Amino acid sequence: xxxxxxxxxxxxxxxxxxxxxxxxxxxxxxxxxxxxxxxxxxxxxxxxxxxxxxxxxxxxxxxxxxxxxxxxxxxxxxxxxxxxxxxxxxxxxxxxxxxxxxxxxxxxxxxxxxxxxxxxxxxxxxxxxxxxxxxxxxxxxxxxxxxxxxxxxxxxxxxxxxxxxxxxxxxxxxxxxxxxxxxxxxxxxxxxxxxxxxxxxxxxxxxxxxxxxx
Numbered sequence: 214x215x216x217x218x219x220x221x222x223x224x225x226x227x228x229x230x231x232x233x234x235x236x237x238x239x240x241x242x243x244x245x246x247x248x249x250x251x252x253x254x255x256x257x258x259x260x261x262x263x264x265x266x267x268x269x270x271x272x273x274x275x276x277x278x279x280x281x282x283x284x285x286x287x288x289x290x291x292x293x294x295x296x297x298x299x300x301x302x303x304x305x306x307x308x309x310x311x312x313x314x315x316x317x318x319x320x321x322x323x324x325x326x327x328x329x330x331x332x333x334x335x336x337x338x339x340x341x342x343x344x345x346x347x348x349x350x351x352x353x354x355x356x357x358x359x360x361x362x363x364x365x366x367x368x369x370x371x372x373x374x375x376x377x378x379x380x381x382x383x384x385x386x387x388x389x390x391x392x393x394x395x396x397x398x399x400x401x402x403x404x405x406x407x408x409x410x411x412x413x414x415x416x417x418x419x420x421x422x423x424x425x426x427x
Contacts, residue, residue, distance in 0.1 A: 219406065224254050224318030225414035230311065230337050231255075231322045231405060232330045235345030236375035238356035240391045244345060244401045245322055252405060258311055258323040261287065264302035277307065295325060295332035306333075320409065327381040341408050343401070344385040348392030350376070 235241040248255060261277040263284050272278050279287075284303045287293050296305030306329070311321050323333070333340050347353040357371050382388060387404045391397040412419060 219253055219409060222410065222415065222418070225320075225409060225411075226318065226417050227414065228254070228315040228318050228320040229405075229408050229414065230315060230333070230340040231320065231408070232333050232340050232342045233322055233324045233345065234327055234330050234342070234378070234385065235391075236347075236353060236378040237371060238353050238375065239345045239347050240394065240397065241324060241345040243394065244389070244391065244397060245324060247398050248322065248402055248405060251402065252409075254319045255405065256314060256319055256321055258306055258321045260304055260325075261293070261307055262302060262304045264304075294336060295329040297326070297328050320405075327378050327384075331384070341387070341404075342385040343387045343389060343404055344382040345397075345401075346379065346382060346388055346390045348390055350379075352392075353379070 233241055233245060245257070249257065259273060259275075259277055261279050261284060263279055263281050264276075266272065266276070266278050270276065281303065284296075284305065287307065288296050288303075288305065292308050293305040294308050294311060296303060298304075306323060306325065311323070314321055325333070330342055334342060347356070353375050354372050357375065358368055389397055389401045389404065408414075
């Protein structure tokens with residue numbers, strides 16, 4: 214139903230930049246994958262990174278893999294919407310492909326951390342920020358421990374990082390609690406659809422309807 218609703222409306226005048234954030238273990242990647250399956254004209258932003266590709270990763274599909282010099286050149290030229298250094302590697306969002314996509318009326322789902330979301334909001338105040346939460350703090354710790362084979366020190370660091378991310382959830386426009394995955398899908402997609410249906414994003418459609426009625 215959501216698919217047909219948006220197809221009937223057509224693309225907005227300018228696409229929506231959705232920024233999706235949540236700590237590890239909240240299931241945000243699963244929510245994103247489902248949204249891509251059911252919503253038309255919504256695309257994934259491929260981030261750039263200086264880390265080496267992992268087995269099975271494809272350049273310009275999973276990441277845009279760059280050497281440090283190329284990444285720094287993009288950053289210094291202002292060609293990244295946001296960037297960060299994580300454990301000795303650079304990560305960032307190339308500006309040109311995102312802004313070209315938005316100008317065509319297609320929307321972007323950008324999965325980044327809190328630091329990146331803050332940078333995006335400064336450069337694109339109309340970006341829509343969505344934070345995916347666990348049902349409780351206890352659950353996030355259980356999920357991180359349950360899926361990890363790392364030692365206690367690494368697990369403790371990841372739990373601490375997750376808590377730091379979650380502490381910033383009040384800065385976001387929408388909160389999606391992922392306790393029951395089916396319900397979280399419905400809420401997440403409802404947020405996306407609501408924003409895509411905003412009158413302010415469809416002035417050309419409004420004008421066409423008014424002119425027909427005149």
